[in-house]
Amino acid sequence: MAWVTAQEMRALEARAFSSGVDPGALMDRAGIGIARHLLAHFPTPGHAVAYLGKGNNAGDAIVVLEQLFAHGWSIDFRASHPQEAWSELTQQRFQRLHSALSNPCPSASRPGPLLLLDGLLGIGAHGEIREPLLSLSREMQHLRETDGAIVAAIDLPSGLDSDQGIPSKGAVIADLTLTVGVPKKGLHADSANDSVGRLFLVPLSELRPPADRHPIWSFPSTHPCRLPPRPHSFHKGDAGRVAVLAGSVHFSGAATLCATGALRGGAGLVTLFLDPDNPAQPPPEIMTRRIGSRIEAAFSARADARVLGPGLGELTPPQAQTLLRHLSDDSVPLVLDADALNLIAATTSLDLLAPHHLITPHPGEFARLAPDLAQLPRLEAARRFTQRHPCHLLLKGTRTLICQPGGELHINPTGHAGMATGGQGDVLAGVCGALAAAGHSLADAAILAAWLCGRAAERAITYGSESEQSCSASDTLHHLGGAFLDWKQVRR
Numbered sequence: 338m339a340w341v342t343a344q345e346m347r348a349l350e351a352r353a354f355s356s357g358v359d360p361g362a363l364m365d366r367a368g369i370g371i372a373r374h375l376l377a378h379f380p381t382p383g384h385a386v387a388y389l390g391k392g393n394n395a396g397d398a399i400v401v402l403e404q405l406f407a408h409g410w411s412i413d414f415r416a417s418h419p420q421e422a423w424s425e426l427t428q429q430r431f432q433r434l435h436s437a438l439s440n441p442c443p444s445a446s447r448p449g450p451l452l453l454l455d456g457l458l459g460i461g462a463h464g465e466i467r468e469p470l471l472s473l474s475r476e477m478q479h480l481r482e483t484d485g486a487i488v489a490a491i492d493l494p495s496g497l498d499s500d501q502g503i504p505s506k507g508a509v510i511a512d513l514t515l516t517v518g519v520p521k522k523g524l525h526a527d528s529a530n531d532s533v534g535r536l537f538l539v540p541l542s543e544l545r546p547p548a549d550r551h552p553i554w555s556f557p558s559t560h561p562c563r564l565p566p567r568p569h570s571f572h573k574g575d576a577g578r579v580a581v582l583a584g585s586v587h588f589s590g591a592a593t594l595c596a597t598g599a600l601r602g603g604a605g606l607v608t609l610f611l612d613p614d615n616p617a618q619p620p621p622e623i624m625t626r627r628i629g630s631r632i633e634a635a636f637s638a639r640a641d642a643r644v645l646g647p648g649l650g651e652l653t654p655p656q657a658q659t660l661l662r663h664l665s666d667d668s669v670p671l672v673l674d675a676d677a678l679n680l681i682a683a684t685t686s687l688d689l690l691a692p693h694h695l696i697t698p699h700p701g702e703f704a705r706l707a708p709d710l711a712q713l714p715r716l717e718a719a720r721r722f723t724q725r726h727p728c729h730l731l732l733k734g735t736r737t738l739i740c741q742p743g744g745e746l747h748i749n750p751t752g753h754a755g756m757a758t759g760g761q762g763d764v765l766a767g768v769c770g771a772l773a774a775a776g777h778s779l780a781d782a783a784i785l786a787a788w789l790c791g792r793a794a795e796r797a798i799t800y801g802s803e804s805e806q807s808c809s810a811s812d813t814l815h816h817l818g819g820a821f822l823d824w825k826q827v828r829r
């Protein structure tokens with residue numbers, strides 16, 4: 338899904354309204370869509386408070402309150418202005434909510450979250466966020482920091498410039514943002530990341546986004562890759578074979594996490610090539626070969642995709658030469674991560690990178706590969722890198738980026754700060770390998786793997802009992818199944 342400026346969004350809305358779409362009905366669909374995401378993200382009913390400005394963004398928030406109330410949530414609101422100052426549609430939605438409140442839902446237990454809905458400002462905002470909205474934004478911030486409240490911004494966080502993505506002083510800091518119709522341009526700026534949090538799209542068929550505009554957000558509702566059911570006669574060879582060259586004496590866990598990532602990512606057969614003295618004990622489903630000449634063995638193994646690098650450690654000069662030689666000769670789709678990338682950087686072998694390679698650096702590894710690009714905004718850095726080196730790039734970090742040779746860019750919306758822990762990248766590399774082995778293009782494999790791993794880590798908190806602090810790479814592995822289901826059923 339591409340993006341629009343606030344002005345373009347207004348033009349899309351105007352076009353829809355002039356073709357007969359009812360503005361009130363559109364607002365209801367937006368609010369219902371937002372609530373659907375929230376109800377799935379927070380399965381246990383809690384207490385929701387809507388923070389209302391006087392524009393239509395507040396109208397969306399009231400529709401959301403109405404929906405949450407109908408699903409057993411207790412609700413409340415904080416308004417910046419008296420009702421007479423609200424937009425007509427917002428006033429109408431409030432009257433409707435009022436009638437619903439006089440007929441309360443019987444559910445009384447609300448052990449779920451304290452959810453603050455930011456309906457102060459949407460695309461009608463101009464300039465910095467001002468009083469009386471500013472004080473309400475600060476109140477939300479205070480509750481978030483001291484009471485564990487979760488802030489959900491409607492359309493965009495209030496006080497964030499919708500085109501430039503620059504937050505003004507006192508702007509809302511959201512844990513999640515539910516953008517309506519089409520993502521607003523400012524949401525993908527590096528400067529917006531901490532204000533926006535996890536981004537969800539609430540598609541509205543009446544509002545058609547411009548095509549061919551990059552970067553593209555990868556949402557299951559808009560990405561063409563669908564993961565159809567496997568034919569009943571499917572066998573493990575059809576699912577794909579992955580050869581993993583990973584791990585070393587001091588980094589044995591990386592090998593296990595990566596190979597298990599390939600297994601849980603759907604590969605039919607996973608072979609892990611280890612040094613004889615590597616103490617790793619991968620799950621029994623993984624075929625483990627412990628041999629001295631493991632580099633040659635990994636490259637000569639029958640495989641639909643190979644994954645190289647997690648925890649590989651420093652290679653001896655002859656080993657490094659062998660690996661680089663195979664890299665230039667091999668034509669199987671190849672995922673290169675961690676120490677494989679460090680080797681390429683250290684030996685300035687970037688000319689070996691080719692379109693059948695997917696490299697998955699974190700920001701530190703990227704800086705070693707391209708020191709001159711590391712200070713640029715991430716989108717720009719990724720685009721320039723793939724214009725220079727014709728490989729696929731998955732640049733990890735907040736808002737993982739996927740860039741194809743030539744510069745087509747995708748942004749991943751899933752994941753959270755709890756993923757900032759060792760081993761998540763090893764799992765991701767394995768999942769990339771499995772999806773490539775299953776026959777997906779490297780771009781789709783990278784887009785899907787980033788989405789699935791981020792979504793699995795979200796599920797570890799939402800459906801498991803983990804927190805941002807306790808979430809580990811093993812939790813991501815554990816929740817991959819649910820993440821696959823979410824993608825297939827076009828949820829989240």
Ligand SMILES: NC(=O)C1=CN([C@@H]2O[C@H](COP(=O)(O)OP(=O)(O)OC[C@H]3O[C@@H](n4cnc5c(N)ncnc54)[C@H](O)[C@@H]3O)[C@@H](O)[C@H]2O)[C@@H](O)CC1
Pocket residue numbers: 350359360361363364367368390391392393394395397424457458459460461462463464465466467468470491492493517
């Ligand atoms: N039917 C519709 O028109 C739809 C509207 N939608 C929602 O409506 C929103 C846009 O609504 P509006 O155009 O009413 O605009 P807003 O809801 O953004 O509010 C504009 C109001 O805020 C005040 N304001 C502007 N900048 C301010 C600042 N910096 N500090 C304090 N106050 C400020 C303005 O005086 C104006 O009264 C979208 O973002 C979206 O959430 C969506 O539901 C889609 C359908």
